[in-house]
Amino acid sequence: MNVATAKIRMGFVGGGEGAFIGKAHRQAAGLDGRFELVCGAFSRDARNNQDTGAALGLSASRCYSDWQQMLDSEHALPADQRMELLVIVTPNHLHAPIASQALSAGFHVFSEKPAALNLSELLALKAVVKSSDRLYGLAHTYLGYPMVWQARKMVRTGVIGAVRKVIVEYPQGWLSRDVAGQGNKQASWRDQPEQSGLGGCIGDIGTHAFSLAEFVADQPIEQVCATLGSHIAGRQLDDDAAMLFKMAAGASGVLIASQVCAGEENPLKIRVYGDKGGLEWRQEEPASLIHRSLDQPLSILRSGVGQPWLCEAASQRMRLPAGHPEGYLEAMANLYGDFATAIRSNVEGNDAPGVPGIDVGLRGMAFIEAVVANHRGDAKWTELVCNP
Template identity: 85%
Template sequence: MGFVGGGEGAFIGKAHRQAAGLDGRFELVCGAFSRDPENNRATGAALSLPASRCYGDWQQMLRAEQALPAEQRMELLVIVTPNHLHAPIAQQALGAGFDVFSEKPAALNLPELQALEQVLAGSGRRYGLAHTYLGYPMVWQAREMVRSGVIGTLRKVIVEYPQGWLSRDVAGQGNKQASWRDQPEQSGLGGCIGDIGTHAFSLAEFIADQPIEQLCAMLGTHVAGRQLDDDAAMLFKMADGASGVLIASQVCAGEENPLKIRLYGDKGGLEWQQEQPNSLVHRSLDQPLRILRSGVGQPWLCEAALQRMRLPAGHPEGYLEAMANLYGDFATAIRSNLPGPDAPGVPGIEVGLRGMAFIETVIASHRGDAKWTALVSPL
């Protein structure tokens, strides 16, 4: 694999490299880690890459890697840049014959993403998105329990993602991660709703196993001078009749990363929290509450969940392991030569399109006067 972005000082690039290396199925062979030549050189040296495979920019990297013999060149390009570069780099990489794993969102807007979809369809390559929370084993367990009717007919979904790191003007204090996220030309149309709201949205659709069809949204910007939203709340309706609530905010002072979802049917409910990812709470209408715990070999867990676990019960697995599951599924697709454009188990272009349609629908709902705004599938 090769990396674009993720130079020294960038959290998410390091997390990707650690996750991809966890199971030993990928080797980092090249990168264009930073526009800063010294940062780029230092990152490559720290990762024990030869100077000849540390490129000055991603265009040079694609040309040089494409020219190498097949047994030497990278196979998968990982994109961990600010949002505005995701689609342009992915398009060029797919056209050059490389598979792509990209940070989300997949593009700045829906037309840009639809153009990427067309390139992907004609490339014969595979494409994945880093919706990391969909890699957690107990998320798959919850999905299977909903699908198999354990909680009955789904009635209510409540998903929330509060963070507190943007409660102050940290961009004005020099925080680069906050700064580019508030620039529409780099971040896209949404701030909080694009950064973490899409995670809550995709988690709800994945576990409920049905799409959100209508929503009624309100956005807020609570810090003076901020260009994009830092707070969002909405009601929604799902395809099979369930109603729901989604809250995403980055100004909930004191919160860390407590993504949480609750689902209720006519027979019971489920609850999963990202900060306690090894536990899944199952509530029953006429039985005591039980807590299902992750762990290799637990006979009460579904096969999809067990396939994504590495350790016995009581040994916590977390964010890196969840992301590693996405990389593992991508490695299986490459090594098995499975046809694209998706790698089974990895969120792909359809998840990206749904997420982008969600962002634009939320903004339209916030700006409009209609009680309900249809979330029309762009597929």
């Protein structure tokens, strides 16, 4: 078998039956046929764990009761049989401990965000990542969309001029009621600081808006002035956030993230304005990128294989001709595809080109902590500190 084209053997921690994100990861990883699921520890519930493994065609011997057993057992297998990549889709508090041990055991890691529960834990994880010879990636799925890459390229090449203003918003409505009190497990753990971390909404979806803003505008956010809110009695963490921010190259911006915008689904949107024009991209209409100019009519760039006006990075992340929608799963599949290429190419270092890595995770955690600190304190502006 040609090792360079052989499917990558992967295992999952989390993502048992009934968990949305685990199923999405498996579907995305399978889209281009470059991965093979060989093992898993899907749930702490023994019945759910075994049923999930059986439904996915795994033998009982490769369906483990917990992640520690899985790492030990897989490491003991011959190199050509054991998993190569561990995918982590658990609640937040387990991300760093599992990733750290997996890397130390010699496995590549692709984790749901955030990378860790807090900044100190993340810095410890970064040290493990950097001391290993394995790849580490984070599932900031929205950074896998082709037209997000097109927008970034247009900013970088000066199409809209020097960036002045960035407006990014991510309103959801699913927490407008007390769904945790009605038995929704996904809502329940997200409101537990010991499992979710310092931030509720700001950690769950605010970090998506944050990473999108930095990626497209191509400059880091340095300071925030924020307010957080919680609108359901008994809810411990924020379900609503709004802030101003300042960026390194002089741009200013607004970020809104909320999970109590009744009736909203997932309308993540970013607008970036320079001194020559502006760009707008909407996650619910991902094939379109709006370009505004001072002296030209508004134009809408559409994604699709073979579109000559698209940059190489965008074109590489498309599978279908224009008019055939590609969405969330394809965006996540692009991250998996880039990760697979890096593994099979024996890329040096710990970052897979095109995939958010540990430093993106570090910036996301610094963002959460700066927002919470600013909301709780008296300072007008709070700086993002990645290395305290």
